Amino acid sequence: MQKIFITATNTDIGKTFTTLKLMQHYAKEGYKVAALKPIETGVDKFPPDGMKLLTLSQNLNPNLKNITIEDIVPITFELPAAPFIASQAQKIDLDPIYKSIQKLQPLCDVLFIEGAGGLYVPINKDYFMIDLIEDLHVNKTILVTHCDLGCINDTLLSKHSLDQKKIPNEVYFNCKNGRENFEKVSKPFFDAIDFKINFV
Numbered sequence: 001m002q003k004i005f006i007t008a009t010n011t012d013i014g015k016t017f018t019t020l021k022l023m024q025h026y027a028k029e030g031y032k033v034a035a036l037k038p039i040e041t042g043v044d045k046f047p048p049d050g051m052k053l054l055t056l057s058q059n060l061n062p063n064l065k066n067i068t069i070e071d072i073v074p075i076t077f078e079l080p081a082a083p084f085i086a087s088q089a090q091k092i093d094l095d096p097i098y099k100s101i102q103k104l105q106p107l108c109d110v111l112f113i114e115g116a117g118g119l120y121v122p123i124n125k126d127y128f129m130i131d132l133i134e135d136l137h138v139n140k141t142i143l144v145t146h147c148d149l150g151c152i153n154d155t156l157l158s159k160h161s162l163d164q165k166k167i168p169n170e171v172y173f174n175c176k177n178g179r180e181n182f183e184k185v186s187k188p189f190f191d192a193i194d195f196k197i198n199f200v
């Protein structure tokens, strides 16, 4: 099984949107897909991202009919905040994440893992989302970024962090407001440094 981690330059950039698209793409290519959201915060009754990932996973992969929302989102918190804060600074036990992966492993060829927020979202006081990516030994990380003014800085900062830790990564631009402004205002710099641009 291949593990692909989906992170972003920030919250609300399009991780879930991109994950759902990638799942459809890989399923069309014949792969059995599944998705995992290790930690979701801001959860009232059901985790909204997790529900989207569970629904599509089960539609695309018949092996997952007995999988539950707790398998897809093993750790949830009510407060819409970084996990460290949402857990009221209680140390979060990450074991349920590894148990979920073990359960999903025999049922899929590709497991998409959606982070929460960006790379330096604290899970524990001294443990960040980027540390979880390292510890999960994923095959590839996809960094989803935006196309609005400021995307050069945001994209380079996050990519730099991944490169520094030697985490193999690809950058995908999610242009929620269309590509026109991006082409004019930001893309010329990326072209000048031969930065590979993929669009979601």
Ligand code: GTP
Pocket (backbone or CB within 6 Å): 008, 010, 011, 012, 013, 014, 015, 016, 017, 018, 049, 115, 116, 117, 174, 175, 176, 177
């Ligand atoms: P968190 O998991 O909460 O950090 O957010 P996220 O990074 O997963 O973002 P998500 O994919 O939920 O996207 C945020 C919002 O923007 C959602 O309402 C999406 O439906 C919407 N959205 C994301 N990408 C696009 C896009 O390319 N076009 C349009 N029109 N809407 C988008």
Ligand code: MG
Pocket (backbone or CB within 6 Å): 015, 016, 017, 049, 114
């Ligand atoms: Mg999301």
